Amino acid sequence: MKINRLLIFGFLFIQSFLFAQTKEVLFSIDNHPYYTDEFIRVYNKNLDLVKDDSQKDLDKYLDLFLGYKLKVEKANKLGLQNGANYQNELKSYRNQLSKNYLNDSKVTNELVREAYDRMQQEVRASHILVLVDEGASPQDTLKAYNKVLDIKKRLDAGEDFVKVAQQFSEDPSVKENNGDLGYFSAFRMVYPFENAAYKTKVGQVSKPFRTRFGYHIIKVVDKRVNRGEVTVAHIMVLKQTDVTQQEKAKTTIDDIYKKIQQGESFESLAQQFSEDKSSAPKGGVLQRFGSGQLSSEEFENVAFELKEKNQISAPFESQFGWHIVKLIEKHPVRSFDDMKMELEDKIRKDERSLLITNSLAKKVRGKYLFTKDAKLIAKIKGVVNDEFYSQTWVVPEKTKELEGTILTINKDKKVNSKVFLDFIASKQKSNIKTKPVAKLVDELFEKFIDEQLIAYYNDNLESEFTEFKNVMDEYRDGLLLFDLMEKEIWNRAKNDTIGLNEYFQKNIKNYQWKKRYSADILSSTDLKVIEKAQKFLKKGKSIDYIKEQLNKDGKINIMSKSGMYEEDYDVLPQFNNLSKGVSSIVSKDKYHFVVNITDEKPAGAKELTECKGKVISDYQQYLENHWVDELRKEFSININQDVFAKVKNQLNN
Template sequence: MRNIAFILICFYSSFFLYAQEKEVLFTIDDQPFYTDEFVRVYNKNLDLVKDDSQKDLDKYLDLFLGYKLKVQKANKLGLQNDSKYINELNSYRTQLAKNYLNDSKVTNGLIEEAYQRIKNEVRASHILVLVDESATPQDTLKAYNAIMNLKSRAEGSEGFDAIAAKYSEDPSAKENKGDLGYFTAFKMVYPFENAAFSTPVGSISKPFRTRFGYHIIKVTDKRVNRGEVTVAHIMILKPSNKAAAEEQKAKQTITDIYQKIQQGESFEALAKQFSEDKSSAVNGGVLQRFGSGQLTSQEFEDVAFSLKDKNQISAPFESKFGWHIVKLIEKHPVQSLDEMRYDLENKIRRDERSLIITNSLAKKARAKYPIKIDEKMVSKIKSWITDDFYTQTWTIPENAKEIEGPIVIINDDLKIATKEFLNYMVSQQKGSVKVKPTSKLVGQLLENWLDDKLIAYYDANLEKEFPEFKYVMDEYRDGLLLFDLMEKEIWIKAKTDTVGLEAFYQSHKNDYMWKKRVDVDLLSSTDGKIIKKAQGYLKNGKSLDYIKEKLNKEGQVNIMVKSGVFEEDFDVLPEFKIEKKGVTPIVSKGEYYFTALVKEVKPAEPKALSECKGKLINDYQQYLESNWVSELKKEFNVKVDENVFAKIKNQLKK
């Protein structure tokens, strides 16, 4: 039934813009309904409806009026206050608004950039000097000077690797000399990714900052993205004591397993029996699909990606974990942009890139709506905030709690109280904004808060800004109400009102008639001789089991039987021209021959209520609804302006 609500929504949805000045077409209890909506939905539905009666303007007005009466009834019953209805409507609006709360040009640019990067992989090493996002200017400058010094040394005779191993504050650098392996888009924080993809191979980047601190990177290679692979492996772990004899024993084990595979034994069975990677052994050694840089073993990745053909098996090889044999299950190349677009957009919204979209929208909102800030109030707030903010212990001063009046007015329309901004500041103590001194902190928080408020204001006013958004929301709102009302007043009643349904059946039973029916055993065969034998057996009173036993021999099904009570026009029955009980003549249709045993001929008669209940309930629903509209016209005071309607008819006929 819920589909009906959405059909109704689609039926009444339209983006047709009527150019004429709107007039009141009719009122329901003095609430006006205008010509522009009527014309809009009529023009849209003109191409959708197949029933010509709905194209007739007088009949269409009656349909439209009935629709609005039902919505008014729903509102009168208070269905618009139901929490389930409110939540569903808000959920839909949130989804619909996403298309409007988005700078499509910026978003598409970020999607294209991400996809071009995903098609490639970068190998880079980095040097990190830690500095907190909220560091003082002095500490920030100190970190910047330190990274500049390390850059000069890395470009000199000492070399990047040595400087990374000795001075980088990334703990892993002492082992890997800053080497991060291969990676692609979304694998690193966005500023790091930007630097990696924009730095030429063999070059060292300029210093750049992320939330971790200052970095420089050296790009050592770039290549086409190898995509992802699914492989299975058999693994023998390196012994923990590193004894030569134990290592040789482990190595011999993997060699013996490989020999068994070469002799034709099952890879999967050997993996289950011998692999010491217990998590994958139970699945025949199959691992989760992976791409470059996702495993901690470069050797393993390189071997896995080197396999070309499905089911190809590698020779044994060593990694830092042990010895492996790898079998290629499937390669997963990089998908097309169209295939990845939805996933990329979702990743962008969860990534630092989303701030670019948000900032773009906030910038548009700032240009669109005038903003008035109470600078005196801002100065007061700057005097109230202390360094306690940085230790998350700041509270609103007692003398500030009674403040009245707005700190910001947006578009001469929305006044936002000072208290709201103060509460926001309290909530942000655990956030990432730790700018110093406190005067700059207040300014930064005010800008961030104002961006949020501008976007929220823009969202709240989408109906005013975009007529098509308003149309869809109005129609979805009415459609949901209509669904709830129909369920309450019609659908449930039609199913549960047994007395009313019985009365409707009794007064309409001749609309639910069986045609003449026959109780028949219908026999068919592609062989005329077989069907003739079957007919003979029927005439001699033989049972169907006897006939099938005699004619279906040596695994051959030569005769088929279909039994039941069928209406006279079922399948081949009209060919027999049945009038009485008995065995029929043989008839043919297509490649088949038929004969039948007619056990009873039943005259045309009304169906029992149980035999037509599904259609009966549907018809009873329509009956209730048609009478219901008439009752609604009595319940509400409806006035149609016939002069305005006449003008509309003339305009639409042109």
């Protein structure tokens, strides 16, 4: 569904140059005006995406743009903009888009550069943890701090880090790993931990530091250059649940490996036998990846351990099945410019984001005027009590003296005291221990101000940033268009069985089988072996019997596959006059083949059930192609040709 949306939003999401101009009405649909500034912006934005010069023709582009807006008008006419799913998705997208604006660019850029510099290395460290909750009482915090200081003294006196970790660390995993966390890079640990790891030299022990888990001491064991990314090809035999099938999978991967060792082509074997359907047609080649980007650590480790180009691993097992991996190329860590956007996204999801939020809070405090009601705050202090610390405090009901505007922002946003009372109640789970209660309320109100100011800033992004407003307007239209297409085209094509069948019958020439064969296809690099296989087939021997006779002494001499194939499948076109029975022998790409045809079916029309997915897709396209013509008849359209002439002159110059 997401991919379809991206295809539909043909006018969306690319930054563009905005012409300085006075906007005029370019056209109207049922008296709803559409302006020149939007048309010019959208045209320029899509200019680089259009490869066919005919699509750059402004008259044709106006037709496309008008058709797009007709669909949006139809969606609004049907009331799709009021749907709950539509409203929720629009809100979700706005929340996502606004994250780009809810930060301090200076702080963000500094964090991005820091993260990139750290990603040049991987750190191996061990740690000792003394647990203490973020909201622990001063007494408990002091107790934990004194304990970690005592541990640091032992280490400074020369005691072995591993033995001290085993004795004192409160990390449950210490029993298995002795505190060793292995290698990691930026974003793998909480930010304060990462800071300590990168700032501590190899062989040294850090000072005690605190994270949300408690107090830590770390020893940096090693630092190495980040191993970057790698491109590999693989052959995979899927894991099976049945024990017998598991053994068969292991035998198959071992057989393939022996064929490779015998000098057969890795790529050809991948194409024939790999059960990773996405990579097999490409000779098993996968997209490049780095540490932690795959779901299998075992696979990554084997891939990175390969040193020389074209080096091939022995068979190994992952949680997905059995693999053989071939190294294609190693890639160093990407450049800063290539990684910048990716790092920004990671920072927004990381503990580092608090630094950005705090910076933004400071910025909006200077941007907007705000006033608070001190008397109302004092009254609230009187109703908050020590139950807050035990998380049992509830907001008082029907207390008139607590009602009123507690915060005013820029004179146009008034925040009711009930919102602050609910804010206080929600913070009980944070385990804040500030005392007395009056001091607690003052502390929470300052956080409340920051939250409300940032929310106000967020609510007004459309008026603050033109590009934000443009993208939101375009996404709003695109989302409506998606819902409309689903209702008017896609669902109609799926559910209109009569119309679908009529379309199928009228276009039956597009849905034809070629001649098909039910066949066993046997292959070998040894001509004598394939000749023996041919003789066995003529005697009526089974595939299992043939393999048993020809694959001996740990050597795989013959492979096979069986199924119903069209006449142009793979090696079949190499055979002349295929018919039932055993074929002659043909050769292709250093392989010799023989085929046993057990049945054949003539060319002819497919049944609808055999190609329904393709027919539905074609029918959808047919409906869409005729849809705009119907909409042009439904709505009143008025194009201002004089204004369009000025637009063409401006764009052509």
